[in-house]
Amino acid sequence: MTFHPSSYEFTPSGGPVPIRASTVLPARRENVELQTDDGHTLVGELALPESGPVHATLITLHPLPTHGGFMDSHVYRKASYRLPALAGVAVLRFNTRGTASPRGTSTGAFEEGIGERYDVEAAVRFAVERGLPNRWLVGWSFGTELALMYGAVEPVASQVEGAVLLSPPLHRATDKHLQQWAESGKPLTVLVPEHDDFLQPAEAAARFSLVPQARVVGVDGAKHLWVGEKYAARVLNEIVDDVTGAGSGPAGLPTEWDGPSATAPA
Template sequence: MSFDPASLVFSQPESATDIRASTVLPAHRENVEFRTEDGKLLVGELALPESGEISATLITLHPLPTHGGFMDSHVYRKASYRLPALAGVAVLRFNTRGTHSPRGTSQGQFDEGIGERYDVEAAVRFAVERGLPNRWLVGWSFGTELALMYGAVEPVASQVEGAVLLSPPLHRATDVHLKEWAASGKPLTVLVPEHDDYLQPAEAAERFSLVPQARVLGIDGAKHLWVGEKYAARVLDEIVDDVTEAGAGPHGLPRQWTGPVATA
């Protein structure tokens, strides 16, 4: 049985609530499906602000599904829980081909980042067709490979503003893809954990020097999976700073919420 976001139960606390890992803030959430050019039906969730204009749209690309990555990987889950309410940001999460989560299983099989090109294109096409504005790719680990390989070429390039990369391993993505990003001129922000298992800040700065417009930011103390509220919150602050005009504010996004909340 697929998880239904409408099953979340919201209550009104008497005082402000500290925002923790399982805190869910109000949003309009719906289960979505879209089909790829090669016929695979992908499942996901779209979280929209309850009211007001959408400041930006995140199209999230999750970590490696053969190592536990899926649309519910914790940074993306927290983005969908918080950003519609805190920053007016729409968050599209989905399972790439063959990936399973409580939402369901997308059709197809893991294809080492090759067939996943159609998944990226389908997600962006869905966002365009829904009229979601200011679209950005956000890739994490394996998802950064997809963003780098397919985000700066058509049909995706003309439909997104840029990308934010979390923990890029640069295994599948090559210098050819980095040069395509350079040629596109599109913004690229690269968040690199100090203690990453695959690519650490100094090497990342060297590799991404091929992209003059890339901003490479080393995050002290962080690891590849961004475990810990401190690091997840920092990632969300950096994303909002990059993709919205207002940004996260001088002290980052609020760490407390006054209003209805649910617990996941």
């Protein structure tokens, strides 16, 4: 059975309540399908602010599907639960080719980041065709490889403002791709966990020195998967600071909500 966001049951809070990992705030959510130029159908979800303008659009690229990554990887799930309501940010999540989640399974099979170029292009094209403004790529782990390899070249480069990278391993992405980002001049923020399994802050700073406009941020205590509300919240604050004019505020995004909310299924 395919999960549909209309199944969320929103109830009044009766006063401010803590925003927890499973808290879903109001938004306009819809299941979507993305069509790639090489004939695949990718399943996903678009979450938009319930009212008011869209200040920015996140096009999320998930971690490695052969190691459990998918559109519901927890940072992206929390982004879709919170950012439309808290920051006026639209969040597009989708499964790359061959990847499955409760939303469904995208056609095709994992292609080691090569065929996934068409997946990135399809997601950006969808956002453009829907008229979603201020578009940013947000990659996590394997998703950072896709952002680095394909985000600074056409047809994507002219359609996005920049990218935010979470835990980049720099396995598939090479110095050539970093040089393309340098030449594009587009903003690049790189969030690197102190205890990352693949690339830690000092080495990341050295590798990304090829991109003069890159901002490399080491996050004390964090690990590759950003487990724990403290670290997930830090990521969301950093993203909102980068992609919106108002940012997350001096104290970061609110941690309580006074209004209707739902609880996501486990």
